[in-house]
Amino acid sequence: MFFGETAINLDAKGRLAIPMRYRDAIQERSGGQLVLTYSAFDNGALYLYPKEEWERVRDEVTGLSTFNPGHRSLQRKLVGSASTVEPDGNGRIQLPQTLRQVAGLEKKVVLLGMGTRFEIWNETVLNQKRVEEERSLDEAASEEMTRLVL
Numbered sequence: 001m002f003f004g005e006t007a008i009n010l011d012a013k014g015r016l017a018i019p020m021r022y023r024d025a026i027q028e029r030s031g032g033q034l035v036l037t038y039s040a041f042d043n044g045a046l047y048l049y050p051k052e053e054w055e056r057v058r059d060e061v062t063g064l065s066t067f068n069p070g071h072r073s074l075q076r077k078l079v080g081s082a083s084t085v086e087p088d089g090n091g092r093i094q095l096p097q098t099l100r101q102v103a104g105l106e107k108k109v110v111l112l113g114m115g116t117r118f119e120i121w122n123e124t125v126l127n128q129k130r131v132e133e134e135r136s137l138d139e140a141a142s143e144e145m146t147r148l149v150l
Contacts, residue, residue: 001113001115001116002022002025002113002114002115002116002117002118003113003114003115004021004112004113005110005111005112005113006019006110006111007108007109007110007123008108008109008110008111009107009108009109010095010100010105010106010107010108010109011092013094014094014095014096014097014100014105015088015092015093015094015095016092016093016095016109016111016120017090017091017092018087018091018092018093018111019111020091022113022118023087023091026050026087029050029052029053030050030051030052030053031051032086032087033050033051033084033086034048034049034050034051034054034084034085034086034087034093035048035049035051035054035082035083035084035085036048036049036082036083036084036085036093036095036096036099036120037049037077037078037079037081037082037083037099038077038078038081038099038102038103039103039119040074040077040078042119042129043103043104043125044103044104044121044122044125044126044129045103045119045120045121045122045125045126046095046099046103046105046119046120047078047117047118047119047120048085048093048111048117048118048119048120049116049117049118050116050117051084053116053117054082057078057117058078058079058082061074061075061078061079062075062079081098081099083096083099095120103120103121103122104122104125105120105122106122108122108123108124109121109122109123110123110126112126
């Protein structure tokens with residue numbers, strides 16, 4: 001299982017160094033084979049899966065009805081845009097230019113371990129999202145308190 005947050009700088013060629021603490025687990029789970037694709041639900045992020053987990057997700061997504069426009073969109077985003085990536089000898093993976101552009105990834109990124117996958121975020125976008133989420137939680141808590149008092 002992957003967890004934790006790591007701030008990483010992409011190099012000039014758009015490569016991301018996988019933190020040492022994850023390298024053995026990735027090698028054991030997938031022989032070092034990873035799949036990179038767009039985040040299914042958030043702008044400014046990519047998903048990175050060990051190949052075995054990716055195949056499970058891919059099969060679920062491609063099994064959805066193509067008659068549903070939302071399903072087709074999800075299939076395009078996750079499956080149609082996926083790329084296989086393998087760490088080089090230094091544990092770096094190349095993030096394809098098209099995926100970096102769409103996610104708005106620049107030099108400073110954050111790698112989040114999310115259990116069976118990773119999320120790769122533009123650092124600024126992630127920080128903005130956290131502020132928005134905290135604001136939403138504060139508003140919900142305020143509404144609940146108001147409801148309880150009244």
